[in-house]
Amino acid sequence: MKRKNTGITLILSLFMSILLILCAGCISDNSGSLQTTDNSEQSTGYKTVVDMRGVEVTIPEDPQRVVAMSRSLIDTTMYIFGKSDKIVGASISTKPTAAGTYVYNGNDYTVNNWIGQLLYPEIKNLTNVGGFGGPYGSPNAETVAQLEPDLFILRDMGASSEDTNKFIEQLESMGIPVVVLQYPSCYDNPSIDTIYEEIALLGEVFGNEDEADQIIDTMKSRVDFISERTAGIPEDEKVDVLYFGAPTWAKERYGGAGYAFGSGTIEIAFMEDVINANNVYTDSGTNLVSAEQMLALDPDKIILCTYSGYHPPRQLYDEEMYGGIQEMTAIQSGEVYSLSSTPCKSERLELPINLMIAAKAIYPDRFEDIDLESWTREYIIELYDTDEEATDEIMDALMFEYLGIS
Structure with missing residues (x-):
């Protein structure tokens, strides 16, 4: 009887050991899976882009509240992307109407010549955040912060680098991600290629790379046509x-x-x-x-x-x-x-x-x-x-x- 009980005890012990090992493995697997899920939740919804300063910027995968500071390059590109409704603030003319006025022989020729406003009239009703140069007024970080943007895109004109850098630092200190495009004049030898790079970066920011490539191809085909005719x-x-x-x-x-x-x-x-x-x-x-x-x-x-x-x-x-x-x-x-x-x-x-x-x-x-x-x-x-x-x-x-x- 003792031998029989001993055998049963050994079998039960062995069975329990195997069961514990299997359970431990399941716990380990589940723990690893949960940890992976946590990491995924922390990273999902964000991505990193390298802007034209060479700075890595973490931005939302799908920005919902965008402030665009530029002379209309950003908003017209976003229009083509189908993202105009994501703009909550922009560089908007401080004049009563953004119009070109010309009087000749007593006739007044006045027309809205801001194509961005013709494409997306609602932009006129958004908050003007100012700009570095142009009829927009001075930029104000507090005005931007009140809009609660999840992304700020700035086109650096290259003329007021000290003021621009200070403004960017203010926004970043408020936790607002800033992606910087650089105007051709930021470089010693201005080139149209710089504009193509800006458009490509906007495509990456909004996940519209194909549309950005199409814009570039459309522009480049016309520019090349002119260049070929005047070559030599x-x-x-x-x-x-x-x-x-x-x-x-x-x-x-x-x-x-x-x-x-x-x-x-x-x-x-x-x-x-x-x-x-x-x-x-x-x-x-x-x-x-x-x-x-x-x-x-x-x-x-x-x-x-x-x-x-x-x-x-x-x-x-x-x-x-x-x-x-x-x-x-x-x-x-x-x-x-x-x-x-x-x-x-x-x-x-x-x-x-x-x-x-x-x-x-x-x-x-x-x-x-x-x-x-x-x-x-x-x-x-x-x-x-x-x-x-x-x-x-x-x-x-x-x-x-x-x-x-x-």
Whole structure:
């Protein structure tokens, strides 16, 4: 009996040992599984992107409350992504209406020329968070914080780096993730490729990489088309051009004729690299110039941008306030051309439009087969997928009828 009991005891002990081992294994497996779940919960919903500063930024996988500080590049790109409704604050003009006003022969031509507002009118009702440069007012971190954003996207214009960095530090100290895009002027040699990089980064941020690639392809195909047509022009055949801003207050306030764009500006970099023309103003930056300086520069052609208002060619031809420069060869020969009536600076998604306008103005023989309006309509439709009515509205905002280009 004792042997029998001993055998049973051994069997029971062995069975219990095996059972304990199995249970321990299950507990270990379950514990590991639970730990994995905890880690997954902590990481799900977030991702890390490297912005254009080279900084790793942890952001939501699907941002829901975005503040966008830029001259409309971010919001128009988000529109194409189908993410406009995620914007809770942006750089919005502090003027009563974001409009281009031009009065000629007693007629008042006023039009909303902010394409971002035409595409997504609701943006006008959002909180203006200011901006570094432009008609937005100074940025305020407290205003941004009150919007409770889960993501802040800033386009660094490169002009106020100390103020920009301080502002970013304020936002980050509040726990707001900041992704920084860098404007072409942030680099020693401004390039259109920088804009493509910005768009690609936005695609990564919002999980719209395919759409970002399509935007880049759409833009690049037009830019390359222009570049191919102007390639190989000999130096002695390149046209001398002055890129000029003609605000009416330049003379009234400062006694100057207007503002000349020089080296280091994106306008000149793009004109030289893509259109293959010579810039006659060789100083660095954008500077106030006198009538005497303008007469001395005496370019073959003048390109006018929308510098603090819309300025068509006939303004330089006819208005008395420009009498001091009306002896210039370009003005006398009718070689003054305006860019489209979009806000000053050509670094948005509409960049190819202004490049084509300038290219046709500078080298008309090379682009005589291009109908500017048809070419532009096709680009807008491909870029923004607009219907006929929306496309018409954007075309009206560009004010092509006043460009002085056929």
